[in-house]
Amino acid sequence: MMYSNKNYDLPQIMFGVLFISLMTIASIWVVQPFILGFAWASMVVIATWPLLIKVQALLWGRRSLAVVVMTLLLILLFVLPIALLVNSAIENGAPLVDLASDPSKLQLPALEWLHDIPMVGDKFYNGWHSLLDGGGSALMAKMQPYIGRTASWVGIQAAHLGRFIMHCALMVLFSALLYSRGEQVGMGIRHFAFRLAAERGDAAVLLAGQAIRAVALGVVVTAIVQAVLGGVGLAIAGIPYATLLTVVMFTLCVAQLGPLLVLIPAIIWLYWSGDTTWGTVLLVWSCVVGTLDNVLRPVLIRMGADLPMILILSGVIGGLLAFGMIGLFIGPVVLAVSYRLISVWVSEAPEPEKDMRDAAHGLDELK
Structure with missing residues:
Protein backbone atom coordinates (compact mmCIF):
# COMPACT_ATOMS: atom_id res chain seq x y z
CA MET A 1 0.00 0.00 0.00
CA MET A 2 1.37 3.41 -0.99
CA TYR A 3 1.16 6.36 1.39
CA SER A 4 1.37 9.91 0.15
CA ASN A 5 4.26 11.77 1.71
CA LYS A 6 3.08 15.20 2.82
CA ASN A 7 5.50 17.75 4.13
CA TYR A 8 4.06 19.77 7.00
CA ASP A 9 5.68 23.03 8.06
CA LEU A 10 5.22 22.68 11.84
CA PRO A 11 6.38 26.22 12.75
CA GLN A 12 3.98 27.67 10.18
CA ILE A 13 1.08 25.69 11.68
CA MET A 14 2.00 26.71 15.22
CA PHE A 15 2.32 30.41 14.38
CA GLY A 16 -0.90 30.27 12.36
CA VAL A 17 -2.82 28.79 15.29
CA LEU A 18 -1.21 31.29 17.65
CA PHE A 19 -2.15 34.22 15.40
CA ILE A 20 -5.77 33.02 15.10
CA SER A 21 -5.98 32.55 18.88
CA LEU A 22 -4.61 36.02 19.56
CA MET A 23 -7.02 37.61 17.07
CA THR A 24 -9.95 35.73 18.63
CA ILE A 25 -9.02 36.79 22.17
CA ALA A 26 -8.47 40.39 21.07
CA SER A 27 -11.82 40.48 19.26
CA ILE A 28 -13.66 39.13 22.30
CA TRP A 29 -11.86 41.66 24.50
CA VAL A 30 -12.93 44.53 22.24
CA VAL A 31 -16.60 43.53 22.03
CA GLN A 32 -16.89 42.35 25.65
CA PRO A 33 -18.89 45.42 26.81
CA PHE A 34 -21.47 44.74 24.10
CA ILE A 35 -21.79 40.95 24.36
CA LEU A 36 -24.60 40.89 26.91
CA GLY A 37 -26.63 43.58 25.12
CA PHE A 38 -26.18 41.84 21.76
CA ALA A 39 -27.08 38.43 23.18
CA TRP A 40 -30.20 39.90 24.79
CA ALA A 41 -31.14 41.62 21.54
CA SER A 42 -30.62 38.39 19.58
CA MET A 43 -32.98 36.50 21.87
CA VAL A 44 -35.62 39.24 21.65
CA VAL A 45 -35.41 39.53 17.86
CA ILE A 46 -35.61 35.77 17.30
CA ALA A 47 -38.59 35.48 19.64
CA THR A 48 -40.47 38.39 18.04
CA TRP A 49 -39.48 37.89 14.39
CA PRO A 50 -42.88 36.44 13.36
CA LEU A 51 -44.53 39.53 14.85
CA LEU A 52 -42.21 41.77 12.81
CA ILE A 53 -43.25 40.00 9.61
CA LYS A 54 -46.94 40.49 10.43
CA VAL A 55 -46.41 44.17 11.24
CA GLN A 56 -44.49 44.62 8.00
CA ALA A 57 -47.37 43.08 6.03
CA LEU A 58 -49.79 45.51 7.67
CA LEU A 59 -47.55 48.49 6.84
CA TRP A 60 -47.57 47.99 3.05
CA GLY A 61 -44.46 45.81 3.13
CA ARG A 62 -42.21 48.62 4.43
CA ARG A 63 -39.49 47.11 6.62
CA SER A 64 -38.39 50.54 7.90
CA LEU A 65 -41.85 51.31 9.29
CA ALA A 66 -42.06 47.85 10.86
CA VAL A 67 -38.67 48.36 12.53
CA VAL A 68 -39.83 51.68 13.99
CA VAL A 69 -42.99 50.07 15.37
CA MET A 70 -41.12 47.12 16.90
CA THR A 71 -38.51 49.43 18.43
CA LEU A 72 -41.25 51.51 20.05
CA LEU A 73 -42.81 48.31 21.41
CA LEU A 74 -39.47 47.28 22.92
CA ILE A 75 -39.14 50.68 24.55
CA LEU A 76 -42.68 50.33 25.90
CA LEU A 77 -42.08 46.81 27.24
CA PHE A 78 -38.54 47.22 28.62
CA VAL A 79 -37.56 50.87 29.09
CA LEU A 80 -40.88 52.07 30.53
CA PRO A 81 -41.13 49.36 33.26
CA ILE A 82 -37.51 50.03 34.24
CA ALA A 83 -38.28 53.75 34.48
CA LEU A 84 -41.29 53.00 36.68
CA LEU A 85 -39.19 50.71 38.85
CA VAL A 86 -36.49 53.36 39.29
CA ASN A 87 -39.09 55.98 40.10
CA SER A 88 -40.75 53.73 42.69
CA ALA A 89 -37.38 52.85 44.22
CA ILE A 90 -36.50 56.54 44.56
CA GLU A 91 -39.86 57.43 46.08
CA ASN A 92 -39.87 54.51 48.50
CA GLY A 93 -36.18 54.53 49.33
CA ALA A 94 -36.26 57.59 51.59
CA PRO A 95 -39.02 56.27 53.91
CA LEU A 96 -37.22 52.94 54.17
CA VAL A 97 -33.94 54.56 55.19
CA ASP A 98 -35.76 56.82 57.66
CA LEU A 99 -37.56 53.83 59.12
CA ALA A 100 -34.34 51.87 59.46
CA SER A 101 -32.57 54.75 61.22
CA ASP A 102 -35.33 55.28 63.81
CA PRO A 103 -36.89 52.05 65.13
CA SER A 104 -39.35 53.97 67.29
CA LYS A 105 -41.32 54.79 64.15
CA LEU A 106 -42.04 51.10 63.64
CA GLN A 107 -45.42 50.58 65.29
CA LEU A 108 -47.13 47.20 65.31
CA PRO A 109 -50.90 47.26 64.61
CA ALA A 110 -53.51 46.65 67.27
CA LEU A 111 -55.27 43.88 65.24
CA GLU A 112 -58.75 44.81 66.43
CA TRP A 113 -60.24 42.43 63.85
CA LEU A 114 -59.10 39.46 65.95
CA HIS A 115 -62.24 40.00 68.05
CA ASP A 116 -64.32 38.89 65.04
CA ILE A 117 -62.80 35.40 65.02
CA PRO A 118 -65.19 33.00 66.79
CA MET A 119 -64.13 31.22 69.96
CA VAL A 120 -60.38 31.96 69.83
CA GLY A 121 -60.39 35.59 68.68
CA ASP A 122 -60.35 37.17 72.14
CA LYS A 123 -57.58 34.84 73.25
CA PHE A 124 -55.41 35.75 70.25
CA TYR A 125 -56.12 39.44 70.82
CA ASN A 126 -55.15 39.32 74.46
CA GLY A 127 -52.01 37.34 73.71
CA TRP A 128 -50.98 39.76 70.99
CA HIS A 129 -51.41 42.78 73.23
CA SER A 130 -49.56 41.05 76.04
CA LEU A 131 -46.64 40.70 73.63
CA LEU A 132 -46.87 44.36 72.68
CA ASP A 133 -47.10 45.54 76.28
CA GLY A 134 -44.32 43.31 77.49
CA GLY A 135 -41.72 43.57 74.75
CA GLY A 136 -43.00 45.21 71.63
CA SER A 137 -40.43 48.00 71.71
CA ALA A 138 -37.65 45.52 72.47
CA LEU A 139 -38.80 43.39 69.54
CA MET A 140 -38.66 46.41 67.25
CA ALA A 141 -35.19 47.28 68.52
CA LYS A 142 -33.96 43.78 67.65
CA MET A 143 -35.49 44.02 64.20
CA GLN A 144 -33.89 47.39 63.44
CA PRO A 145 -30.35 46.12 62.54
CA TYR A 146 -31.80 43.64 60.06
CA ILE A 147 -33.88 46.37 58.47
CA GLY A 148 -30.77 48.50 58.20
CA ARG A 149 -28.87 45.67 56.50
CA THR A 150 -31.73 45.18 54.08
CA ALA A 151 -31.67 48.87 53.20
CA SER A 152 -27.90 48.69 52.66
CA TRP A 153 -28.28 45.68 50.40
CA VAL A 154 -30.89 47.52 48.35
CA GLY A 155 -28.51 50.44 48.02
CA ILE A 156 -25.70 48.20 46.79
CA GLN A 157 -27.98 46.63 44.19
CA ALA A 158 -29.08 50.08 43.07
CA ALA A 159 -25.43 50.89 42.33
CA HIS A 160 -25.52 48.33 39.50
CA LEU A 161 -28.60 49.92 37.98
CA GLY A 162 -26.58 52.09 35.60
CA ARG A 163 -24.93 49.05 34.03
CA PHE A 164 -28.26 47.34 33.59
CA ILE A 165 -29.74 50.45 31.95
CA MET A 166 -26.76 50.56 29.57
CA HIS A 167 -27.34 46.93 28.53
CA CYS A 168 -31.03 47.68 28.07
CA ALA A 169 -30.23 50.62 25.79
CA LEU A 170 -27.80 48.48 23.79
CA MET A 171 -30.46 45.80 23.51
CA VAL A 172 -32.90 48.26 21.94
CA LEU A 173 -30.23 49.58 19.55
CA PHE A 174 -29.01 46.15 18.46
CA SER A 175 -32.59 44.92 18.14
CA ALA A 176 -33.38 47.72 15.68
CA LEU A 177 -30.29 46.81 13.63
CA LEU A 178 -31.14 43.10 13.65
CA TYR A 179 -34.75 43.80 12.69
CA SER A 180 -33.58 45.73 9.63
CA ARG A 181 -31.01 43.12 8.51
CA GLU A 348 -29.50 6.50 13.22
CA ALA A 349 -29.00 3.07 14.83
CA PRO A 350 -31.71 0.38 14.71
CA GLU A 351 -33.82 -0.17 17.79
CA PRO A 352 -32.80 -3.05 20.09
CA GLU A 353 -34.72 -6.26 20.38
CA LYS A 354 -38.01 -5.78 22.20
CA ASP A 355 -37.71 -9.17 23.86
CA MET A 356 -34.87 -8.94 26.36
CA ARG A 357 -34.47 -12.74 26.33
CA ASP A 358 -33.70 -12.70 22.60
CA ALA A 359 -31.18 -9.94 23.18
CA ALA A 360 -29.53 -11.95 25.96
CA HIS A 361 -29.47 -15.06 23.74
CA GLY A 362 -27.72 -13.12 20.98
CA LEU A 363 -25.17 -11.91 23.50
CA ASP A 364 -24.44 -15.48 24.54
CA GLU A 365 -23.83 -16.44 20.91
CA LEU A 366 -21.20 -13.75 20.60
CA LYS A 367 -19.14 -15.30 23.42
Whole structure:
Protein backbone atom coordinates (compact mmCIF):
# COMPACT_ATOMS: atom_id res chain seq x y z
CA MET A 1 0.00 0.00 0.00
CA MET A 2 1.37 3.41 -0.99
CA TYR A 3 1.16 6.36 1.39
CA SER A 4 1.37 9.91 0.15
CA ASN A 5 4.26 11.77 1.71
CA LYS A 6 3.08 15.20 2.82
CA ASN A 7 5.50 17.75 4.13
CA TYR A 8 4.06 19.77 7.00
CA ASP A 9 5.68 23.03 8.06
CA LEU A 10 5.22 22.68 11.84
CA PRO A 11 6.38 26.22 12.75
CA GLN A 12 3.98 27.67 10.18
CA ILE A 13 1.08 25.69 11.68
CA MET A 14 2.00 26.71 15.22
CA PHE A 15 2.32 30.41 14.38
CA GLY A 16 -0.90 30.27 12.36
CA VAL A 17 -2.82 28.79 15.29
CA LEU A 18 -1.21 31.29 17.65
CA PHE A 19 -2.15 34.22 15.40
CA ILE A 20 -5.77 33.02 15.10
CA SER A 21 -5.98 32.55 18.88
CA LEU A 22 -4.61 36.02 19.56
CA MET A 23 -7.02 37.61 17.07
CA THR A 24 -9.95 35.73 18.63
CA ILE A 25 -9.02 36.79 22.17
CA ALA A 26 -8.47 40.39 21.07
CA SER A 27 -11.82 40.48 19.26
CA ILE A 28 -13.66 39.13 22.30
CA TRP A 29 -11.86 41.66 24.50
CA VAL A 30 -12.93 44.53 22.24
CA VAL A 31 -16.60 43.53 22.03
CA GLN A 32 -16.89 42.35 25.65
CA PRO A 33 -18.89 45.42 26.81
CA PHE A 34 -21.47 44.74 24.10
CA ILE A 35 -21.79 40.95 24.36
CA LEU A 36 -24.60 40.89 26.91
CA GLY A 37 -26.63 43.58 25.12
CA PHE A 38 -26.18 41.84 21.76
CA ALA A 39 -27.08 38.43 23.18
CA TRP A 40 -30.20 39.90 24.79
CA ALA A 41 -31.14 41.62 21.54
CA SER A 42 -30.62 38.39 19.58
CA MET A 43 -32.98 36.50 21.87
CA VAL A 44 -35.62 39.24 21.65
CA VAL A 45 -35.41 39.53 17.86
CA ILE A 46 -35.61 35.77 17.30
CA ALA A 47 -38.59 35.48 19.64
CA THR A 48 -40.47 38.39 18.04
CA TRP A 49 -39.48 37.89 14.39
CA PRO A 50 -42.88 36.44 13.36
CA LEU A 51 -44.53 39.53 14.85
CA LEU A 52 -42.21 41.77 12.81
CA ILE A 53 -43.25 40.00 9.61
CA LYS A 54 -46.94 40.49 10.43
CA VAL A 55 -46.41 44.17 11.24
CA GLN A 56 -44.49 44.62 8.00
CA ALA A 57 -47.37 43.08 6.03
CA LEU A 58 -49.79 45.51 7.67
CA LEU A 59 -47.55 48.49 6.84
CA TRP A 60 -47.57 47.99 3.05
CA GLY A 61 -44.46 45.81 3.13
CA ARG A 62 -42.21 48.62 4.43
CA ARG A 63 -39.49 47.11 6.62
CA SER A 64 -38.39 50.54 7.90
CA LEU A 65 -41.85 51.31 9.29
CA ALA A 66 -42.06 47.85 10.86
CA VAL A 67 -38.67 48.36 12.53
CA VAL A 68 -39.83 51.68 13.99
CA VAL A 69 -42.99 50.07 15.37
CA MET A 70 -41.12 47.12 16.90
CA THR A 71 -38.51 49.43 18.43
CA LEU A 72 -41.25 51.51 20.05
CA LEU A 73 -42.81 48.31 21.41
CA LEU A 74 -39.47 47.28 22.92
CA ILE A 75 -39.14 50.68 24.55
CA LEU A 76 -42.68 50.33 25.90
CA LEU A 77 -42.08 46.81 27.24
CA PHE A 78 -38.54 47.22 28.62
CA VAL A 79 -37.56 50.87 29.09
CA LEU A 80 -40.88 52.07 30.53
CA PRO A 81 -41.13 49.36 33.26
CA ILE A 82 -37.51 50.03 34.24
CA ALA A 83 -38.28 53.75 34.48
CA LEU A 84 -41.29 53.00 36.68
CA LEU A 85 -39.19 50.71 38.85
CA VAL A 86 -36.49 53.36 39.29
CA ASN A 87 -39.09 55.98 40.10
CA SER A 88 -40.75 53.73 42.69
CA ALA A 89 -37.38 52.85 44.22
CA ILE A 90 -36.50 56.54 44.56
CA GLU A 91 -39.86 57.43 46.08
CA ASN A 92 -39.87 54.51 48.50
CA GLY A 93 -36.18 54.53 49.33
CA ALA A 94 -36.26 57.59 51.59
CA PRO A 95 -39.02 56.27 53.91
CA LEU A 96 -37.22 52.94 54.17
CA VAL A 97 -33.94 54.56 55.19
CA ASP A 98 -35.76 56.82 57.66
CA LEU A 99 -37.56 53.83 59.12
CA ALA A 100 -34.34 51.87 59.46
CA SER A 101 -32.57 54.75 61.22
CA ASP A 102 -35.33 55.28 63.81
CA PRO A 103 -36.89 52.05 65.13
CA SER A 104 -39.35 53.97 67.29
CA LYS A 105 -41.32 54.79 64.15
CA LEU A 106 -42.04 51.10 63.64
CA GLN A 107 -45.42 50.58 65.29
CA LEU A 108 -47.13 47.20 65.31
CA PRO A 109 -50.90 47.26 64.61
CA ALA A 110 -53.51 46.65 67.27
CA LEU A 111 -55.27 43.88 65.24
CA GLU A 112 -58.75 44.81 66.43
CA TRP A 113 -60.24 42.43 63.85
CA LEU A 114 -59.10 39.46 65.95
CA HIS A 115 -62.24 40.00 68.05
CA ASP A 116 -64.32 38.89 65.04
CA ILE A 117 -62.80 35.40 65.02
CA PRO A 118 -65.19 33.00 66.79
CA MET A 119 -64.13 31.22 69.96
CA VAL A 120 -60.38 31.96 69.83
CA GLY A 121 -60.39 35.59 68.68
CA ASP A 122 -60.35 37.17 72.14
CA LYS A 123 -57.58 34.84 73.25
CA PHE A 124 -55.41 35.75 70.25
CA TYR A 125 -56.12 39.44 70.82
CA ASN A 126 -55.15 39.32 74.46
CA GLY A 127 -52.01 37.34 73.71
CA TRP A 128 -50.98 39.76 70.99
CA HIS A 129 -51.41 42.78 73.23
CA SER A 130 -49.56 41.05 76.04
CA LEU A 131 -46.64 40.70 73.63
CA LEU A 132 -46.87 44.36 72.68
CA ASP A 133 -47.10 45.54 76.28
CA GLY A 134 -44.32 43.31 77.49
CA GLY A 135 -41.72 43.57 74.75
CA GLY A 136 -43.00 45.21 71.63
CA SER A 137 -40.43 48.00 71.71
CA ALA A 138 -37.65 45.52 72.47
CA LEU A 139 -38.80 43.39 69.54
CA MET A 140 -38.66 46.41 67.25
CA ALA A 141 -35.19 47.28 68.52
CA LYS A 142 -33.96 43.78 67.65
CA MET A 143 -35.49 44.02 64.20
CA GLN A 144 -33.89 47.39 63.44
CA PRO A 145 -30.35 46.12 62.54
CA TYR A 146 -31.80 43.64 60.06
CA ILE A 147 -33.88 46.37 58.47
CA GLY A 148 -30.77 48.50 58.20
CA ARG A 149 -28.87 45.67 56.50
CA THR A 150 -31.73 45.18 54.08
CA ALA A 151 -31.67 48.87 53.20
CA SER A 152 -27.90 48.69 52.66
CA TRP A 153 -28.28 45.68 50.40
CA VAL A 154 -30.89 47.52 48.35
CA GLY A 155 -28.51 50.44 48.02
CA ILE A 156 -25.70 48.20 46.79
CA GLN A 157 -27.98 46.63 44.19
CA ALA A 158 -29.08 50.08 43.07
CA ALA A 159 -25.43 50.89 42.33
CA HIS A 160 -25.52 48.33 39.50
CA LEU A 161 -28.60 49.92 37.98
CA GLY A 162 -26.58 52.09 35.60
CA ARG A 163 -24.93 49.05 34.03
CA PHE A 164 -28.26 47.34 33.59
CA ILE A 165 -29.74 50.45 31.95
CA MET A 166 -26.76 50.56 29.57
CA HIS A 167 -27.34 46.93 28.53
CA CYS A 168 -31.03 47.68 28.07
CA ALA A 169 -30.23 50.62 25.79
CA LEU A 170 -27.80 48.48 23.79
CA MET A 171 -30.46 45.80 23.51
CA VAL A 172 -32.90 48.26 21.94
CA LEU A 173 -30.23 49.58 19.55
CA PHE A 174 -29.01 46.15 18.46
CA SER A 175 -32.59 44.92 18.14
CA ALA A 176 -33.38 47.72 15.68
CA LEU A 177 -30.29 46.81 13.63
CA LEU A 178 -31.14 43.10 13.65
CA TYR A 179 -34.75 43.80 12.69
CA SER A 180 -33.58 45.73 9.63
CA ARG A 181 -31.01 43.12 8.51
CA GLY A 182 -32.40 39.96 10.05
CA GLU A 183 -32.42 37.80 6.92
CA GLN A 184 -28.78 38.55 6.09
CA VAL A 185 -27.62 37.93 9.68
CA GLY A 186 -29.61 34.71 9.92
CA MET A 187 -28.26 33.39 6.63
CA GLY A 188 -24.72 34.24 7.72
CA ILE A 189 -25.14 32.28 10.95
CA ARG A 190 -26.65 29.33 9.11
CA HIS A 191 -23.80 29.42 6.56
CA PHE A 192 -21.22 29.37 9.36
CA ALA A 193 -23.00 26.48 11.11
CA PHE A 194 -23.23 24.57 7.81
CA ARG A 195 -19.49 25.06 7.31
CA LEU A 196 -18.84 23.61 10.77
CA ALA A 197 -21.20 20.60 10.78
CA ALA A 198 -22.99 20.47 7.41
CA GLU A 199 -26.72 19.69 7.66
CA ARG A 200 -26.57 19.03 11.39
CA GLY A 201 -25.09 22.45 12.05
CA ASP A 202 -27.86 24.12 10.08
CA ALA A 203 -30.47 22.05 11.93
CA ALA A 204 -28.93 23.05 15.26
CA VAL A 205 -29.29 26.75 14.40
CA LEU A 206 -32.94 26.31 13.39
CA LEU A 207 -33.65 24.33 16.56
CA ALA A 208 -32.04 27.06 18.65
CA GLY A 209 -34.46 29.58 17.15
CA GLN A 210 -37.42 27.32 17.94
CA ALA A 211 -36.23 26.86 21.53
CA ILE A 212 -35.88 30.62 22.02
CA ARG A 213 -39.43 31.18 20.77
CA ALA A 214 -40.70 28.39 23.01
CA VAL A 215 -39.12 30.00 26.07
CA ALA A 216 -40.33 33.45 25.09
CA LEU A 217 -43.89 32.23 24.68
CA GLY A 218 -44.03 29.75 27.52
CA VAL A 219 -42.00 31.50 30.21
CA VAL A 220 -41.92 35.24 29.52
CA VAL A 221 -45.49 35.61 28.24
CA THR A 222 -46.81 33.52 31.13
CA ALA A 223 -44.83 35.66 33.58
CA ILE A 224 -46.21 38.86 32.03
CA VAL A 225 -49.80 37.58 32.24
CA GLN A 226 -49.43 36.46 35.85
CA ALA A 227 -47.66 39.66 36.92
CA VAL A 228 -50.22 41.93 35.24
CA LEU A 229 -53.18 40.03 36.70
CA GLY A 230 -51.53 39.95 40.13
CA GLY A 231 -50.78 43.68 39.91
CA VAL A 232 -54.38 44.42 39.00
CA GLY A 233 -55.52 42.49 42.06
CA LEU A 234 -53.07 44.36 44.30
CA ALA A 235 -54.18 47.74 42.94
CA ILE A 236 -57.89 46.97 43.32
CA ALA A 237 -57.37 45.66 46.86
CA GLY A 238 -55.62 48.91 47.79
CA ILE A 239 -52.14 47.48 48.41
CA PRO A 240 -49.55 50.30 48.43
CA TYR A 241 -46.70 50.29 45.91
CA ALA A 242 -48.62 48.01 43.54
CA THR A 243 -46.43 49.01 40.57
CA LEU A 244 -43.22 48.07 42.33
CA LEU A 245 -44.73 44.79 43.56
CA THR A 246 -45.87 43.99 40.01
CA VAL A 247 -42.30 44.26 38.75
CA VAL A 248 -41.16 42.03 41.62
CA MET A 249 -43.86 39.49 40.72
CA PHE A 250 -42.72 39.46 37.08
CA THR A 251 -39.15 38.72 38.18
CA LEU A 252 -40.33 35.92 40.47
CA CYS A 253 -42.54 34.43 37.75
CA VAL A 254 -39.68 34.43 35.26
CA ALA A 255 -37.52 32.70 37.88
CA GLN A 256 -40.28 30.05 38.20
CA LEU A 257 -40.98 31.01 41.82
CA GLY A 258 -44.49 32.25 41.11
CA PRO A 259 -46.44 35.36 42.13
CA LEU A 260 -47.62 33.95 45.46
CA LEU A 261 -44.44 35.10 47.19
CA VAL A 262 -45.82 38.63 46.77
CA LEU A 263 -49.55 37.95 46.90
CA ILE A 264 -49.56 35.92 50.13
CA PRO A 265 -47.82 38.65 52.21
CA ALA A 266 -50.25 41.17 50.68
CA ILE A 267 -53.19 39.01 51.81
CA ILE A 268 -51.70 38.71 55.29
CA TRP A 269 -51.23 42.48 55.42
CA LEU A 270 -54.88 43.07 54.52
CA TYR A 271 -56.10 40.75 57.27
CA TRP A 272 -53.51 42.28 59.61
CA SER A 273 -54.84 45.78 58.99
CA GLY A 274 -58.44 44.65 59.50
CA ASP A 275 -59.62 44.78 55.84
CA THR A 276 -60.97 41.23 55.77
CA THR A 277 -63.29 41.79 52.79
CA TRP A 278 -60.56 42.79 50.34
CA GLY A 279 -58.27 40.22 51.93
CA THR A 280 -60.73 37.48 51.01
CA VAL A 281 -61.18 38.88 47.49
CA LEU A 282 -57.41 38.98 46.97
CA LEU A 283 -57.12 35.46 48.38
CA VAL A 284 -59.54 34.07 45.77
CA TRP A 285 -57.89 36.10 43.00
CA SER A 286 -54.45 34.84 44.08
CA CYS A 287 -55.61 31.24 43.79
CA VAL A 288 -56.56 31.90 40.17
CA VAL A 289 -53.37 33.81 39.30
CA GLY A 290 -51.08 31.36 41.11
CA THR A 291 -52.38 28.32 39.22
CA LEU A 292 -52.66 29.99 35.81
CA ASP A 293 -49.16 28.99 34.74
CA ASN A 294 -50.00 25.29 35.02
CA VAL A 295 -52.45 25.71 32.15
CA LEU A 296 -50.98 28.55 30.11
CA ARG A 297 -47.28 27.68 30.06
CA PRO A 298 -47.53 24.15 28.52
CA VAL A 299 -49.82 25.38 25.75
CA LEU A 300 -47.52 28.27 24.83
CA ILE A 301 -44.35 26.17 24.95
CA ARG A 302 -45.89 23.61 22.60
CA MET A 303 -46.70 26.44 20.21
CA GLY A 304 -43.03 27.44 20.09
CA ALA A 305 -41.34 24.04 19.93
CA ASP A 306 -42.28 20.44 20.56
CA LEU A 307 -39.86 19.89 23.43
CA PRO A 308 -40.26 18.07 26.76
CA MET A 309 -41.58 20.33 29.51
CA ILE A 310 -38.98 19.13 32.03
CA LEU A 311 -36.22 20.08 29.59
CA ILE A 312 -37.51 23.63 29.14
CA LEU A 313 -38.04 24.21 32.87
CA SER A 314 -34.66 22.71 33.77
CA GLY A 315 -33.01 24.96 31.21
CA VAL A 316 -34.83 28.03 32.51
CA ILE A 317 -33.97 27.46 36.17
CA GLY A 318 -30.43 26.21 35.52
CA GLY A 319 -29.70 29.01 33.06
CA LEU A 320 -31.01 31.62 35.49
CA LEU A 321 -28.72 30.33 38.24
CA ALA A 322 -25.71 30.04 35.93
CA PHE A 323 -25.93 33.16 33.73
CA GLY A 324 -28.49 35.47 35.32
CA MET A 325 -31.49 36.86 33.43
CA ILE A 326 -30.01 36.13 29.99
CA GLY A 327 -29.65 32.51 31.11
CA LEU A 328 -33.44 32.19 30.89
CA PHE A 329 -32.90 31.83 27.15
CA ILE A 330 -29.37 30.40 27.00
CA GLY A 331 -30.13 27.42 29.29
CA PRO A 332 -33.15 26.04 27.37
CA VAL A 333 -31.43 26.63 24.01
CA VAL A 334 -28.34 24.64 25.04
CA LEU A 335 -30.42 21.77 26.45
CA ALA A 336 -32.82 21.74 23.47
CA VAL A 337 -30.07 21.67 20.85
CA SER A 338 -28.16 18.96 22.75
CA TYR A 339 -31.34 16.93 23.21
CA ARG A 340 -32.25 17.04 19.52
CA LEU A 341 -28.74 16.29 18.29
CA ILE A 342 -28.44 13.30 20.62
CA SER A 343 -31.90 12.10 19.55
CA VAL A 344 -30.93 12.25 15.88
CA TRP A 345 -27.64 10.48 16.58
CA VAL A 346 -29.38 7.69 18.53
CA SER A 347 -32.12 7.26 15.90
CA GLU A 348 -29.50 6.50 13.22
CA ALA A 349 -29.00 3.07 14.83
CA PRO A 350 -31.71 0.38 14.71
CA GLU A 351 -33.82 -0.17 17.79
CA PRO A 352 -32.80 -3.05 20.09
CA GLU A 353 -34.72 -6.26 20.38
CA LYS A 354 -38.01 -5.78 22.20
CA ASP A 355 -37.71 -9.17 23.86
CA MET A 356 -34.87 -8.94 26.36
CA ARG A 357 -34.47 -12.74 26.33
CA ASP A 358 -33.70 -12.70 22.60
CA ALA A 359 -31.18 -9.94 23.18
CA ALA A 360 -29.53 -11.95 25.96
CA HIS A 361 -29.47 -15.06 23.74
CA GLY A 362 -27.72 -13.12 20.98
CA LEU A 363 -25.17 -11.91 23.50
CA ASP A 364 -24.44 -15.48 24.54
CA GLU A 365 -23.83 -16.44 20.91
CA LEU A 366 -21.20 -13.75 20.60
CA LYS A 367 -19.14 -15.30 23.42
